[in-house]
Each structure stands twice: as C-alpha cells, then as structure tokens.
Amino acid sequence: xxxxxxxxxxxxxxxxxxxxxxxxxxxxxxxxxxxxxxxxxxxxxxxxxxxxxxxxxxxxxxxxxxxxxxxxxxxxxxxxxxxxxxxxxxxxxxxxxxxxxxxxxxxxxxxxxxxxxxxxxxxxxxxxxxxxxxxxxxxxxxxxxxxxxxxxxxxxxxxxxxxxxxxxxxxxxxxxxxxxxxxxxxxxx
Numbered sequence: 533x534x535x536x537x538x539x540x541x542x543x544x545x546x547x548x549x550x551x552x553x554x555x556x557x558x559x560x561x562x563x564x565x566x567x568x569x570x571x572x573x574x575x576x577x578x579x580x581x582x583x584x585x586x587x588x589x590x591x592x593x594x595x596x597x598x599x600x601x602x603x604x605x606x607x608x609x610x611x612x613x614x615x616x617x618x619x620x621x622x623x624x625x626x627x628x629x630x631x632x633x634x635x636x637x638x639x640x641x642x643x644x645x646x647x648x649x650x651x652x653x654x655x656x657x658x659x660x661x662x663x664x665x666x667x668x669x670x671x672x673x674x675x676x677x678x679x680x681x682x683x684x685x686x687x688x689x690x691x692x693x694x695x696x697x698x699x700x701x702x703x704x705x706x707x708x709x710x711x712x713x714x715x716x717x718x719x720x721x
Contacts, residue, residue, distance in 0.1 A: 539564050540566070540571050540572060541567075541572070542571055542574060542633055543570075544559065545574070545576070555574055559630065562626070564634070570592065571594075574596045575591070575597050575598065576598045579600070580607065580610045594639070595636070597615045599618065599619075599621060602647070604647060605654075608651065608654070616639075616641045620644050620647070665698075666715075671684065672696065678692050
C-alpha cells in the first residue's frame with residue numbers, strides 16, 4: 533500500500549489563489565496528508581455568508597472552515613451547515629491547520645477557545661409550551677390539585693398528569709414545582 537492510499541485526502545477551496553497556495557503548501561508538507569479530492573475539504577472564506585454556507589453544505593466529507601469571521605451566531609450557522617471545524621485565519625498556522633484536518637478526518641471537531649467560550653455563553657431560547665401545557669402549568673402555579681385542574685379544563689386526571697410529566701421530562705425538570713418555577717423565570721406563563 534502506498535502512502536497516498538493510506539493518507540488523509542485533503543482538498544482546499546479558496547477564492548484567493550495566494551491563500552489557496554499557502555494552505556496547500558502547509559498541508560502538503562504534513563506527513564499522512566495528501567492533496568486529493570474525496571476526504572476533508574479546507575474551505576477558506578473571509579465571511580460566513582450564504583456562499584460559504586452553501587459550499588459547506590455541498591461539500592463531500594468533513595469541512596474545516598478557515599475564516600476571519602468571529603461572530604458566534606455565524607459560527608453556529610456554519611456548524612449547522614456541516615462544518616466540523618472552524619479556525620480563525622490569524623490563528624490557522626500550519627500545525628493548527630494540520631491538527632484540525634486530522635481531527636476532522638476522524639469525525640472530531642475543532643473550535644478556537646474564544647469561539648467555544650462565546651458558544652457556551654449563548655443562551656438557547658426557552659422551549660415553547662403549547663396552550664394546553666400553559667393552562668395546566670398556570671393552574672399548578674395557582675396551587676390546584678390534579679383533579680381540580682382536570683375538572684376546570686375538562687381533561688381527565690390522567691391527561692393532566694401526562695401533560696405535567698411530559699413538560700418535566702422534555703425540559704429535564706425535577707417535579708411540578710420545578711416546572712412552574714422554570715416556566716415563570718422564562719416568561720412562559
């Protein structure tokens with residue numbers, strides 16, 4: 533078996549020929565990597581715009597995105613489109629780039645520490661509750677028992693219990709009181 537057959541294949545896509553040449557040179561010098569289609573795509577794009585997202589989504593295999601973009605929301609869109617690694621262009625030295633390509637080839641991801649911190653700090657929106665769930669939680673918050681809620685809303689007691697169970701299970705809450713506290717804090721009821 534030749535080294536080309538066992539090497540990780542890497543394809544570079546960059547609008548700027550100088551940038552493309554630099555990325556290709558860094559990758560070609562790394563043992564175990566070969567410039568060839570069919571493996572990891574290294575995509576260079578200044579911005580994470582619609583063109584970049586389309587290129588990520590349409591690439592075969594893993595995508596390592598090299599970009600100047602530092603916006604966490606844009607990074608989320610790139611990850612959603614299928615990028616498994618994002619490197620900021622000013623931090624994408626040869627060693628970092630090669631490590632990201634090797635990680636991507638094995639199904640792992642890479643993010644700059646600052647971006648990872650931004651992503652962790654981003655709050656996911658609170659899950660929505662439907663009208664039925666809100667009505668039940670409002671009555672629980674008012675101190676009503678399951679049977680009272682069932683009578684008032686014309687549900688069976690079993691349905692009311694199932695609704696509360698579904699809310700606590702779906703939102704990973706401990707009990708009814710926790711569900712009410714969570715819904716109040718999130719402005720859901």
